[in-house]
Amino acid sequence: MTPEIGQCHESRAVAAPVHSGRRGCKLRRLARLLIVLLPMAAQADAPDAELARRLVESGRILPLEQxxxxxxAIRAGVLLEAELEYESDHQTYVYEIELLDDAGQVWELELDAETGELIELAPEHSQGSP
Structure with missing residues (x-):
């Protein structure tokens, strides 16, 4: 018997978990959708990485490593996040950096991506803190 469009019918291996009814069908559809969409989400950052590479090669911004x-030299800590952002107000690129220091404090740093000049250094406030 061939399932009709919209029906959920699959053969299962003996060791596979069995979901019954419509809920199992929805879970399998969701799993298939995630399998298709996750690689696309991973590629979403690719244009940003390519842009950063081109900006470094052209001399417009400093390499992240630098x-x-x-x-x-400004603040010791473990790198949590680094983002390259375009500030349209000033028509310049900035690196937004988050660090975790030895005391457990998260710090936010903003640096001019072209010169490396520190623009801002501030502790991050956790939710619920003033």
């Missing part, structure tokens, strides 16, 4: 050396 800025991280400057960050280490």
């Amino acid at each position: 800025l991280l050396e400057r960050v280490r």
Whole structure:
């Protein structure tokens, strides 16, 4: 018997978990959708990485590694996040960096991506803190 469009019918291996009814069908559809969409989400950052590479090669911005050396001289800590952002107000690129220091404090640093100049250094406030 061939399932009709919209029906959920699959053969299962003996060791596979068995879901009954419509819920199992929805879970399998969701799993298939995630399998298709996850690679697309991973590629979403690719244009940003390509843009950053081109900006470094053209001399418009400093390489992230070079800025991280400057960050280490300003504040010791473990790198949590680094983002390259375009500030349309000033028509310049900035690196937004988050660090975790030895005391457990998260710090946010903003540096001019072209010069490496520190723009801002501030502790991050956790939710619920003033």
